[in-house]
Amino acid sequence: MTSRRAQVARLRQVALAALDQYVLPEGRLRFLTHGENTTFRHDGPAGRHLVRVHRPQRHGRDVDSAAAIRSELAWLRAIRAETELSVPEAIAARDGATTVEASAAGETRVCSVLRWMDGRILERSARPTHLRRLGEAMGRLHSQADAWTPPPDFVRIRWDYETFFGDVMVYGDTSAAGCWALLPTEVRARFEAVATRMTDVMGRVDDGGLIHADLHLGNALFDRGGVKLIDFDDCGYGPRLYDLAVALWELRDGQDYPAFRDALLDGYRSHRDLDVTHLDDFIAARQVAFDLWFTGMAQVNPAFASRLDDVHRWSLAMLDQVGGAPD
Numbered sequence: 001m002t003s004r005r006a007q008v009a010r011l012r013q014v015a016l017a018a019l020d021q022y023v024l025p026e027g028r029l030r031f032l033t034h035g036e037n038t039t040f041r042h043d044g045p046a047g048r049h050l051v052r053v054h055r056p057q058r059h060g061r062d063v064d065s066a067a068a069i070r071s072e073l074a075w076l077r078a079i080r081a082e083t084e085l086s087v088p089e090a091i092a093a094r095d096g097a098t099t100v101e102a103s104a105a106g107e108t109r110v111c112s113v114l115r116w117m118d119g120r121i122l123e124r125s126a127r128p129t130h131l132r133r134l135g136e137a138m139g140r141l142h143s144q145a146d147a148w149t150p151p152p153d154f155v156r157i158r159w160d161y162e163t164f165f166g167d168v169m170v171y172g173d174t175s176a177a178g179c180w181a182l183l184p185t186e187v188r189a190r191f192e193a194v195a196t197r198m199t200d201v202m203g204r205v206d207d208g209g210l211i212h213a214d215l216h217l218g219n220a221l222f223d224r225g226g227v228k229l230i231d232f233d234d235c236g237y238g239p240r241l242y243d244l245a246v247a248l249w250e251l252r253d254g255q256d257y258p259a260f261r262d263a264l265l266d267g268y269r270s271h272r273d274l275d276v277t278h279l280d281d282f283i284a285a286r287q288v289a290f291d292l293w294f295t296g297m298a299q300v301n302p303a304f305a306s307r308l309d310d311v312h313r314w315s316l317a318m319l320d321q322v323g324g325a326p327d
Helices: 004-019 065-082 126-145 161-165 176-183 185-204 239-250 257-269 281-299 308-322
Strands: 029-035 038-044 047-053 100-104 106-113 209-211 220-223 226-229 237-239
Touching: 004 029, 004 047, 004 106, 029 106, 029 257, 038 126, 065 226, 100 161, 106 226, 126 209, 126 220, 126 239, 161 176, 161 185, 176 239, 185 281, 185 308, 209 220, 209 239, 237 239, 239 281, 281 308
Parallel strands: none
Antiparallel strands: 029 038, 038 047, 047 106, 100 106, 209 237, 220 226
């Protein structure tokens, strides 16, 4: 496996090649993250921007990555135009496109540039009031999606049973089926129990509509009494309950969970109602999806590989909280 440093160095060259296709003055490029995508912050005379170097096959096999990313940015543009929600603004390249293809150091990737958004991420220090704000924003987001008609070429992930438990996705360079095969025996048995239960649950829950699909506290910026929603990279069509489950997922095993849950639901219900009977089932589905993703990423990213055993242990502990024991 290539070292993390070498991977980031190559993708930094790709980011610089992508920036050549934008009307942005020269500035400083600072590395941020190397996970699902590789991201950099560009600081220059025109302000601060986020440069995203997208992973191939991120949205599933046989999906046009550029089309999927353009669709994400089309939804963001509509949210900005039709609501007061704070979401990222895409920057157009010289040719007017919202994505570019850039090549350098033997890598070719789809890239995009967003205007930087300031705010505080409160994953470790949130209070119930922050979950209420997040719930309010989520309710408004879902209402906008219900009223919006996407363009004909709109392409996004469908968060259905096959995406969660089948072989639709590619994690790192590994198919979802390949990730299932890499799971320890006990973890796989617990995940298969969740899949069995969700066969019935997903058949009874409303299919919903467009969702963020990754709106946990790490993707919310709190600023001056408001909340900004970022990282729509997972957005697609799925049950609205899944969005609520993701927001609560990492909080589920904490002692303050009941207060966080009530605050999020109160905020959401200030805009729209939703049956939350199967909330824990969707938290379990999120745990499965996260572990499969982490397993695939661990095959190509040393930072993920070093934490994989811890993630498997966390999954087992989480499923003890929400259910998922084999029959």
